[in-house]
Structure formats: C-alpha cells, structure tokens
Amino acid sequence: MADTKADVLMKDTEEEVNASVFQDLIHEIESSFSLLGKAASSFDNRYISKVFRDLGPLRRKLANNDKVLPTIITNLYPANHPSREYLLRFVGNVEKSESMDVESENGQAIVPEVELYVHLLAQVYLLDKEKLSELNELSDIVIGLMKSFNRRSLDFIQAKVWFYVCRVKELLGDLYTIRPELLYGLRTATLRHDIETTASIITLLLRNYLLCHDINQASNLVEKVEFPENAGNALVARYYYYLARINAIQLDYSTAHECVIAAIRKAPQTHLAKGFIQSATKLSIVIELLMGDIPALKVFKEHQNFEPYFNVTRAVRLGDLKLFGEVLKKYETNFKNDDNFTLVSRLRQNVIKTGIRIISLSYSKISLKDICIKLHLDSEESTEYIVSKAIRDGVIEATINHQKGYMQSNELLDVYSTKLPQTEFDQRIKFCLSLHNESVKAMRYPNDNDKQNVTKEVEASEEIELLKAIEEGDLDDFMD
Structure with a gap:
C-alpha cells in the first residue's frame, strides 16, 4: 500500500511539474507577442531581436512539449480564421479543456508580426519533428502570406522564414522549384530596401546554385546583385564563404583566400557557429595548398577531425605523389561530404x-x-x-x-x-590594407543626438557649479 501511495504522489508531482512548464511556455510565447506588438507600433527592430535571442531555447522546449503550439494557435486565432485550420492540421489539435478563454483577444485583428512569427514557430516545430512533407506544404502557404504583407517591421522575421523554406526544399532534394520564388522575393526585398531579407535570399540563392553545381549562375548573381553592407555578421560570413567557394572553383585562388579569411573573421565566435568555422577552415586549407603555401601546424591542432586535410598537407609538403594518391583514395568520402573533393584533386x-x-x-x-x-x-x-x-x-x-x-x-x-x-x-x-578597412568598418561612432545630450549635460553641470560658487562667495576662484 505504501508503494502504491508513493507512486500516486510521484505521478501527481510529475503532472504538476508538466503543467507548470506548460504554463511557463504559454506565458513566454505570449510575452513574445507583446514584444512584437511593440515593434509594430514603434517601428523598433530591437524588440524583434530580443525575441529571436530567445528563439533557440524556445525551439528546444517546443520540441519536448507537443501541446504548447496547438494551444497558442487555438487561443490566438478566432474559430473562423483561415490560418487556424491548416496550422492545427499541421501541428496537431488540442483538447478544449487545455485551451484558455481569450475571447477578448479573438475579437481583435491579429498583428501581421505575430501571425508570421506563429508560422515561423510552426516551421521550426515541424522541422524538429522531421515532418518534412507537412513543412513543405506549410512553406508554400507562408510564401503566399509574405507576399500579402508590406511592413518594414517584418523584415527580420521574413529573413528567418525564407531560411526554413529553403531548408526543407534542400532536405527533400527539390532545389529547382524554389528558385523562381527566391528570385521574386529578392526583387521585392530590393525594391523595398529590405536589407535583412535581401542578404538572406542572396545567400540562399548562392547555396542553391552551389548545391546544384551551377557555378556560372552563381557568378552571374554575384556580378548583378549588390550585397547589403549593413547586413548581420552571420549573413556576411556566409556570403563571403560562398564567394570563396565560387572563386576557388573558377581558379581565382587569391580572391578566394581573401574571402574565406573574411568569412572566418566575420563568423560569430560562439559554439553555435563551430560547424561553419570548421567548414570555412577546411576550405581555407585547400585554397592555401592550391596557392602553393603550407598552412601552419596550429591550424590542425585547434580543430578536431582534420586528419584528412593534415595528411593531404603532408603529401603536398613532401611532394610524394604516391602518398597523395593513397590519401585521396582513403579519405575520398570525407572530402566529398565536405564538398572539397574536386578542389583537393587539383592538388x-x-x-x-x-x-x-x-x-x-x-x-x-x-x-x-x-x-x-x-x-x-x-x-x-x-x-x-x-x-x-x-x-x-x-x-x-x-x-x-x-x-x-x-x-x-x-x-x-x-x-x-x-x-x-x-x-x-x-x-x-x-593584408594590412584589408585589415585596416575592416577595422574602420567595425568601429562604432556616437550619434549626433548623443553628442548633443552630452553637451547639454556638461552645460547643466557647469551652471550648477556656478550657482554653488555664487552662494558660497567663491565666484572669483571659479572664474579663475
């Protein structure tokens, strides 16, 4: 009997913990909705950046709790809203007892930022659950939804949505059908001066062309399109990486080396960017070898799983053609997975x-x-x-x-x-000139408004000191 009571108490405790986590997730997503509403009303993208900073942990929590997203959709959309039906069909329905009463909110119009963010959460959830067919169907709907909006506060969200749209097409091996939509989205974003979406779509198009080995089309895109200077560092790093790969394939190794070094420097120095930095470093090693240089030994010590590239470097340094053939045959699968086999064969x-x-x-x-x-x-x-x-x-x-x-x-x-x-x-x-130019671009200068505020504060402090001097009778000392 004691064991039975203990089991019941443990089950009740687990249910209480799950209910608490469930309510916390609901509250976290609803607080994100309020931030998106502030971004829509004040045209301040800092609120959207704050929402995206919490997107990674929220994504992992949603993958472990299947009832949160259906509950959010049920509470957000009215019963007759067209988006509610297909979203619930993709992510799953929720019981009536689990939904909360938000009739006052259902009567109001849903902010486009909130609606597109909910679709983004649905995309992430379906990708983590590996429901690729449902995600592909949802992506076609989201593309039409983005065409109906024209708001600058949606720029950051649209850039994220386009990434997951292309990701599911890549996983399904359907790389050609998305190109017309990407080109249309690039034209629209360029006309609207949407910097973030423009930069995101350019990198996605370059990746699409490189995966299909359409090097000429990728080169033509680089020549015809101007990449935004004020884009985020992550997008700039990705753009330079693709430029390096294009130039390396076209035998322009010096330009490719400059681009891949810029990509490594621009990449975010966090554990999330570790895979990108390793890929860029592998490409940098191959390009250095093709230029006739030997990479430093510390490059191989700082990174793991670089044994194939170390052995290739050793074969090139020794000038041993037999050893090079053995290394190329042994690590052929590794080079093909890194998409560097063609470049390594040129060595x-x-x-x-x-x-x-x-x-x-x-x-x-x-x-x-x-x-x-x-x-x-x-x-x-x-x-x-x-x-x-x-x-x-x-x-x-x-x-x-x-x-x-x-x-x-x-x-x-x-x-x-x-x-x-x-x-x-x-x-x-x-090298020195490029380092100087990048350092100047990375510097931050105070705004004119900040300078005026500093001047006003200084003037106010001087007035206070003058008044104190008059009261204390030390006016002569102050004037000196």
Whole structure:
C-alpha cells in the first residue's frame, strides 16, 4: 500500500511539474507577442531581436512539449480564421479543456508580426519533428502570406522564414522549384530596401546554385546583385564563404583566400557557429595548398577531425605523389561530404611541382628518367612536359637538355633578382590594407543626438557649479 501511495504522489508531482512548464511556455510565447506588438507600433527592430535571442531555447522546449503550439494557435486565432485550420492540421489539435478563454483577444485583428512569427514557430516545430512533407506544404502557404504583407517591421522575421523554406526544399532534394520564388522575393526585398531579407535570399540563392553545381549562375548573381553592407555578421560570413567557394572553383585562388579569411573573421565566435568555422577552415586549407603555401601546424591542432586535410598537407609538403594518391583514395568520402573533393584533386599538380622543386634543390643535374621514377609519373615525355611547365611558371630555375634527356638546375646567387620578394611584399600590403578597412568598418561612432545630450549635460553641470560658487562667495576662484 505504501508503494502504491508513493507512486500516486510521484505521478501527481510529475503532472504538476508538466503543467507548470506548460504554463511557463504559454506565458513566454505570449510575452513574445507583446514584444512584437511593440515593434509594430514603434517601428523598433530591437524588440524583434530580443525575441529571436530567445528563439533557440524556445525551439528546444517546443520540441519536448507537443501541446504548447496547438494551444497558442487555438487561443490566438478566432474559430473562423483561415490560418487556424491548416496550422492545427499541421501541428496537431488540442483538447478544449487545455485551451484558455481569450475571447477578448479573438475579437481583435491579429498583428501581421505575430501571425508570421506563429508560422515561423510552426516551421521550426515541424522541422524538429522531421515532418518534412507537412513543412513543405506549410512553406508554400507562408510564401503566399509574405507576399500579402508590406511592413518594414517584418523584415527580420521574413529573413528567418525564407531560411526554413529553403531548408526543407534542400532536405527533400527539390532545389529547382524554389528558385523562381527566391528570385521574386529578392526583387521585392530590393525594391523595398529590405536589407535583412535581401542578404538572406542572396545567400540562399548562392547555396542553391552551389548545391546544384551551377557555378556560372552563381557568378552571374554575384556580378548583378549588390550585397547589403549593413547586413548581420552571420549573413556576411556566409556570403563571403560562398564567394570563396565560387572563386576557388573558377581558379581565382587569391580572391578566394581573401574571402574565406573574411568569412572566418566575420563568423560569430560562439559554439553555435563551430560547424561553419570548421567548414570555412577546411576550405581555407585547400585554397592555401592550391596557392602553393603550407598552412601552419596550429591550424590542425585547434580543430578536431582534420586528419584528412593534415595528411593531404603532408603529401603536398613532401611532394610524394604516391602518398597523395593513397590519401585521396582513403579519405575520398570525407572530402566529398565536405564538398572539397574536386578542389583537393587539383592538388596533384602542386604535389608534382613540390617534388620537382625538392629535386632541383637536391641535384644540380638529373636525368628525366630518374625524375619520372622518383615522382611516380607515367612516362619521360610527360615528365619533360611537367618540368618545362614548372620552369615556365617560375617554380624552379633550370634548363632542359632535350637531346641528352636531363634537367640542369641554375645556381641561384641572389634571391632578390627574382620576383619572390616583390610578391611577398605585395601580399603583406594587401593584408594590412584589408585589415585596416575592416577595422574602420567595425568601429562604432556616437550619434549626433548623443553628442548633443552630452553637451547639454556638461552645460547643466557647469551652471550648477556656478550657482554653488555664487552662494558660497567663491565666484572669483571659479572664474579663475
């Protein structure tokens, strides 16, 4: 009997805790509605930013409590509202006993900010529950809903909604059908000077093109569209990352390296951005190798799961073509998952160039047959072609004797007679200039209103001191 009573008490306690959590979630979402209402009335986006700061923890709570979102929808929308029916169909119905009496609110018009935010919560909930077909159907409805609104206070919410619309299309493998809607949304956001939505849609379009390997269309989009300067750092970092990937595929490695470094610097330095920083760092390593540079060892120590890229770097540094082939075959799946397999495959020429450079430093004269054996090349003819190309590109200082079939290295007396110091100095100047420009952009300056307020406060304090001096009879000392 004692055990039965204890079990009953434990069940009652659990029910009370669940009811308390349920009420707290309802209150938290309703407080978000009040903040969105203030944002709509005062045109202040800081209220929306505050709501989004709590969206991550709220998302996890909604995934663990299936009755909260249906209750919110039932309490918010009147019985005859068109949005209520399909939202409840997607997220599930709620019993009448669990809904609260809010007839006074149902009689009022729902603020568009609140309505779109409820749809955003429904999108997040369906994504966490892996109900992709329902989420895809809801996304089509939300796109039509966004077209019916034209309010600047909706900009941040629309940018979030577009992200989840594209996310479900990507998970379903339906990347082509969303492009017309994205292009239409980009045109509308640009005409309305909607900075946040414009930046979000540009990054989503670039990701769509890169996933479909439409590099030319992605390059054309970058040329035709101007990315907003005042966009959030997260969107700017994503945009630079996609620019780096586009330029790397188009063989513009110097521009790609600048973009990927900017993406790593602009990325939020939180645990939530860890995956993005790792992807950008992997791309940076490959681009550095393609440029002929060797990444620092600390890059591999700071990040985990970088063993494939460390082994590739070791193969390139040693100039061992056989080792490079083994690494490429062993970690092929890893490179394909990171979408870097094509770029890593291009490193074969760099491995050969490094091997030729090491041989030219070790031997003043060596036959092409020995080079072919050392580098594991196909034939002497291909070896001669590769060596001649390395000489033309300035990789080595040597000459080829075609008749006798050997390569003779030139004795380099003065390194300043080459273009290497000039190239290094030019790279350092570009780095310093870009660092200066980014530092100036990151600085915060006080508004003119703040300056006026400071001046007024100073003047008021001086008047008070003057009055005190008059009362105390120390006017002469004050004037001095």
